[in-house]
Amino acid sequence: MTHDDTKTAEPKNSEFEENIKLCDKVPVRLILYFLSLSAMIVLFVMRSIMPITLLAMVKDQPHEGSNGFTIVCLKKGINSTSTRTDYGGTLEWSRDVQYYILTSFFWSYIAAQVLGGATSQKFGTKVVVGYGFLIASICNICIPFASSVHYALVIILQVVQGLAQGVTWPSLYGLISSWVPVYERSRFVTAFQGISVGTTIGQVMAGFVISRFGWSYVFFIAGGISVLWCFVWYFFAYDTPELHPRISSHELKYIQDNRGSVDKTNYDKIPWKSIITSIPIWAIAITSFGRMWLNLTIGLYGSLYLKTVIGLDVESNGLWSGLPSTACLLSSFLFSCISDKLLKHDYMSLIKSRKLFSGISQIIPGILSICFGYLNCNVPLILIVWCLLQIVPTASYSGSMVNVLDLTPNFTGPAMGFIQIFLMSPSILATFVAKTIIQNESTSEKWKTIFNIAGVVNIITCAIYFIFASSKVQNWDKIKHANKEEIQNEEDKLV
Template identity: 40%
Template sequence: MDQEPLEISIDGRDPTYKQFPTWSFRRLQALIPARAVLYLLSFSGFLVSFVMRNDINLAIIAMVRHPVRNATDDSSTELYCYTQTNVTEDEDSGRPNYEEGDLDWDSTIQSTIISSFYWCYVMSQILGGYLTQKLGPKTVFGYSQLVTAIGSISIPLATDIHFAAVIFVRSVQGFASGLTWPAMYAMAGRWIPPSERSRFMSSFQGFSFGIGLTYPLCGWLIANFGWRVVFYVTGSLGFTWCIFWFLLAYDTPAVHPRITPYERSYIEVSLGETVVKGKGLPVPWKELFKSLPVWAIGITTFGRIWVSYTFIISGPLYMKTVLGFSIQTNGLLNGAPFLLSYVTSVIFCYLADVIVTKNVMSLKNVRKMNTAIAQVVPGLICVLIGYLGCNIVPILVVWFIAVSCITAAYAGAMASIVDIAPNLAGPILAFAQTIHMSASFLSPIVAGFLLKENQSLEQWRIVFAVTAIVSVSTYFMFQIYGTDEVQAWNYPDSKPPMQQDDTNTPLQLLNVDERQKSSSSEPKEK
């Protein structure tokens, strides 16, 4: 006799775990969804990726020789909030000074080494979307991380050869890392039900945790073991993560060997037919390029990246040259806001899901509200920082608030990538990244140009004002053209499911026993 279909709860929890022995693997399997495992892999993956990306930002300070500042310079009171003696640290004569570098690289060479990562990062975005469609997100994300890890371990050797070798290695790392975001967005489109996407997007904030850990970790390693160890450690972290990724990640629920039939049914029914099973759906580039919602995402997030990288790259320079913090203090204070921002990203994404689920606001308005929080608020705070002068405590408070607010973007414009085209989330992210990640090197270049001759507080106010203008003005593109509607070109032949085949029947929710029977080639027993 056929069993009745089992009604699945709205949150997708698997109640069948109770039928398994308490300490059995099957019970643990039912209690820990495959989606939760994917969340952890996504979070840790972006954490490791950004550790390997940003390790050189602090390490290069210990790699090169720095000119000695003239403490008797009469203009120091105009340029700095401190005197030279305020940042002089006691030296331990019994230990080597690992913070004193021996490489004669001028500021041009140093900036070229750091920025070379982002030039190639931008170049690989479209290719990342294409490879994701052809090879699957598991392969693309995994091997991208592996190449980046190899690059990290190779940097000390490249340094011994020539600075051009370091530029080459960083370029390869940037190119490989550029493939990761399109791959993970595509994975989310295939795995995560719409009602859970905002929460899943918080896993992308692993990058904030990565930035937050990189500076204090690298500072400690440099102080105790020297700068070379930094790259050996970060590269090893990358290798270790890759092992777990290749063992536990799968392109779709349909090919996952350990997912429960119950969870698979929940995902497939929740996604409906907005997601096409398998690989190789052609990318409608022409329609994508003509789509105003897609352009809105790319242009709006350009402003978010600009303000974000003002804090990531220019921020440490401001804290060192204007506020006068030591390297260790600088690293800690620059890392701490990004550790906090993971918590705020979870809060923003959770609240977004709750608001939508309870019908307090429409999904489109939630996306726009969070985008405003992520760009308008930090932009205005940048202006405020410039006029707080040397009031360090208020500066640090609003600094933390600004970095935290930026994370709302993952419940805003960034989440709408999956909303408008879950089948093509990878290519859309690649297109948007090509636009907005150009801000990752334009932001520090503009700051460097404005500060080239004079690093006074008034010049920094100009830097912060430019950041505010870019961040706030680009937001209005999403306010006007942002949407949550699935685009027609998300489907094969640009036809929504009901238009493709009128004979389609809805997917049914099956319990464990019935799913196992339906997957068998034998007829059901009556």
């Protein structure tokens, strides 16, 4: 019996060892990619639910009745005036209160960008992101209870959630310079298009759950998913490849030889003055401001447009608010693969590639945005352009968004934190402009003005990027103890 037991145990041990070897063959930076992708998905599930859920929380205002619409485009594409589309809201919150709830998240989110870059540089991305997600999860779960007491509590929760989520984006960027070889970065940055998947899931889920169970369950589900994700992050995330216990020596050497000049020992020596006064960094910040003006206008007030101008019910609203985001992930992969091929085969210099994809991401949407207001009630064409306005900007992931890694591989997190201040400021400015224009009534003419402004801002800021952008590693980023020859070798690798 003992002999037989020993025989049967051997295959199990062998099978176990084979599974271990199979796991070792999976590159750990691929695991990091899926961790980053899932982080963005969960982050934007939580963030994207408020605009459409708020429409179901709040009663329609008197001016949102049938007399308040100049044009309501029915789903059949017929120009007519329609009775209002009621989402069943019960809370009596004014348009101003709704604006504060939508934007209060971004008040602290913007301020947290520099904080996120600095704290991740000092304490590591794993800790900063983990706690950020956990706090944001709790805030989401508490919103239904707070809304039954007073809207001020909802605003406070949104502010806290903005702070918690705000530290995660620049922190995740800080991982890239440590983990990802130069020629894989455009592809790796597509992990941040998890925002598209998260937006799709969040808004489609919100429309479905609201129509069947009520809006409060939207926040419970989003917060619960985020709590579960925190456990996954805790067990699988590591700040550098050198700290990973399961990385192969071959992969570690490959990363170290191809990631450029990275020195993560100077945590307390962030060159803030150099970052803030860098013209190429400002070029990225300005063009990001223009791109996000349009994106955030659609993201925060798009659901209102689909309700009041197109006349969609809550489920259709969730579908069309989130559907374009699914294509965004695929388009970002396409743009990034083209970018990497152009660079790998020397068809185009690094800076020309960055400018090309930045131009695609802003000039085309800028023109489409200006044309958008003149489509009247041609619903099929409106919905096509609606999708393109969200899909084409993903080219920026191979343009200005990855450009910060070219400029400062050692201080990517802090630099991205500075850029994020400008990137997210349209969450307050653009939405304030939109709220002011549609304060009394949401009509097609007023939305035309909103989209015209967004298109002009997009084009002008992109032109500034064309003039001042650079792809050279900045002098203040170079490692102080490296000699000139080593620095030149690292620059040659990047360029």
